[in-house]
Amino acid sequence: MIILGIESATTQVGCAIAGHEGVLASAHSSRGKRHAEMLTPQIDFVRRQARIELSEISVVAVDIGPGLYTGLRVGISAAMATAFALNVPMIGVTSLDLLAFPVRHSPKLIVAAIDARRGEIFHAFYRQVPGGVQRVTEPAVGAPDDLAGELLARGEDCLLVGDGAVRYAAHFEDLRGVDAAEPGLAHPTASSLVQLAHAQALREEFVPPSEIAPLYLRKPDAVEAKRIAWDRK
Amino acid sequence: MSTAEPSEQLILGIETSCDETAAAVVANGTRVLSNVISSQIDLHARYGGVVPEVASRAHVTAMTPVVAQALLEAGVEPGELHGIAATHGPGLVGSLLVGVSTAKALALVWDLPFVGVNHLEAHLYASFVEEPDLEMPLVVLLVSGGHTMLVLMRGHGDYEVLGQTMDDAAGEAYDKVARQLGLGYPGGPIIDRLAMTGKPTIAFPRPVLNEGYKFSFSGLKTSVINHIRKNPDAKTEDVAASFQEAVVDVLVTKARRAAVETGAKGLATGGGVAANSRLREAVIDACLEDGLTPFLPSRSMCTDNAAMVGAVGWWRLNSDGPSPLDTGATPNLGLPVR
Numbered sequence A: 001m002i003i004l005g006i007e008s009a010t011t012q013v014g015c016a017i018a019g020h021e022g023v024l025a026s027a028h029s030s031r032g033k034r035h036a037e038m039l040t041p042q043i044d045f046v047r048r049q050a051r052i053e054l055s056e057i058s059v060v061a062v063d064i065g066p067g068l069y070t071g072l073r074v075g076i077s078a079a080m081a082t083a084f085a086l087n088v089p090m091i092g093v094t095s096l097d098l099l100a101f102p103v104r105h106s107p108k109l110i111v112a113a114i115d116a117r118r119g120e121i122f123h124a125f126y127r128q129v130p131g132g133v134q135r136v137t138e139p140a141v142g143a144p145d146d147l148a149g150e151l152l153a154r155g156e157d158c159l160l161v162g163d164g165a166v167r168y169a170a171h172f173e174d175l176r177g178v179d180a181a182e183p184g185l186a187h188p189t190a191s192s193l194v195q196l197a198h199a200q201a202l203r204e205e206f207v208p209p210s211e212i213a214p215l216y217l218r219k220p221d222a223v224e225a226k227r228i229a230w231d232r233k
Numbered sequence B: 001m002s003t004a005e006p007s008e009q010l011i012l013g014i015e016t017s018c019d020e021t022a023a024a025v026v027a028n029g030t031r032v033l034s035n036v037i038s039s040q041i042d043l044h045a046r047y048g049g050v051v052p053e054v055a056s057r058a059h060v061t062a063m064t065p066v067v068a069q070a071l072l073e074a075g076v077e078p079g080e081l082h083g084i085a086a087t088h089g090p091g092l093v094g095s096l097l098v099g100v101s102t103a104k105a106l107a108l109v110w111d112l113p114f115v116g117v118n119h120l121e122a123h124l125y126a127s128f129v130e131e132p133d134l135e136m137p138l139v140v141l142l143v144s145g146g147h148t149m150l151v152l153m154r155g156h157g158d159y160e161v162l163g164q165t166m167d168d169a170a171g172e173a174y175d176k177v178a179r180q181l182g183l184g185y186p187g188g189p190i191i192d193r194l195a196m197t198g199k200p201t202i203a204f205p206r207p208v209l210n211e212g213y214k215f216s217f218s219g220l221k222t223s224v225i226n227h228i229r230k231n232p233d234a235k236t237e238d239v240a241a242s243f244q245e246a247v248v249d250v251l252v253t254k255a256r257r258a259a260v261e262t263g264a265k266g267l268a269t270g271g272g273v274a275a276n277s278r279l280r281e282a283v284i285d286a287c288l289e290d291g292l293t294p295f296l297p298s299r300s301m302c303t304d305n306a307a308m309v310g311a312v313g314w315w316r317l318n319s320d321g322p323s324p325l326d327t328g329a330t331p332n333l334g335l336p337v338r
């Protein structure tokens, strides 16, 4: 079984390929909002590094968010098209699950937090279980201070991870028992994605591409409709 | 078994620049094997215009099924395709990225060339899809909710923008006037229908009528709105007919002047507003008087569609070769001029 994973929920974009033996190749880049430009060449690069033909891919995994909408849609569109073109099933994993995965060995309450812009963060809580972590709250969006208040109320040792935790570090640094994971783990990665997806694939938790839906967690801006005037100089 | 001839080059075209998710299979830039459009009009109607985030979300959901349907209706297997073309600008960036990302992924997996297509150029080529032997030089009046411009086509890929709007696009003016009249969205078809039962009794201004090839519709829109406020009892049908007459008068006067002054052989139209029945009538009348060949694409070829994208994709693939796989979206892309 060969899994292609595509991840583009934050300012980083990446892809990875894994087989039963683990991650065969991966690439990530986070330089300047160029997800659409980077992703297709990355997939081509990674499959060459993994020395496989695209036709050998049996599952396409994708980060379904929450995250930054435009970048997220680039990855999801590419993943759906790839699965359709290869006629293979898909696996959708949330960006917050991907953040919790590298810190799964922590006994603390894991708080995955992604910068949602507009002064908010996407977040979910995780707890260690045999063989990994389990999500104990549904992904949600809210103000950093509301999340800080919730952590204070819980009063247990927490490990904050994600670019939301980095950006709003000031809101959490005075909380007793709350630690931040190292900044190098601030973005969900395609490597985590293919590893998590591999476990799901073994349990045959596949979905057809038509069932993959981005996790937006917010309604579209119902601000006054902006008419398009792209022919104006 | 596909319906394609062995000598034909089949292009899968993808269009997502605004509020239509579309895919089409086109042979040799002219023969349309399928032309599938998933319209979002109902989603945007309650906002009175296209909401970019709503559009982007709908594109993600519709895109792959629309592509699948286009291949199915064409009876074409991926292995029979010669390239994948997608609009990469101008348009709404979030919407464009869905089509571009989809097209590049398909191109990579199926090992086909990818071609980024200019949406404005696609509108120009809508005429050639239906009439491959259109004679050039040709003046094209490109008019929609997003653009209003006069283009001189000297040959394939050889264009000159003679003039464009300085403020609102014509279709935009239709939408805004329709909103003022409480008629709903999109304004073009509604006003067109209403105008048929009204009389153009109100003399609305014809902005910048005698100033070259540029357009301006913002002042006209304002004077219609003022008229409605001052004359609340004015018959809506007459306001609609008078507004439409002013728009069509400006568009056609300039388009025929452009055709005559540039020595063009014909006058073609493109864009959603080119589906307007009064405009079509006026273009034909003007061409008859001036000895020009009129070309009015069918209504479905005027509004945004992917067949025109597939057509340009074929021309560009054969003239310039494929686009790189690191092509992104360019929201303000202009028409390529020499």
Ligand SMILES: [Zn+2]
Binding pocket: B119, B123, B144, B146, B271, B272, B303, B304
């Ligand atoms: Zn258009």
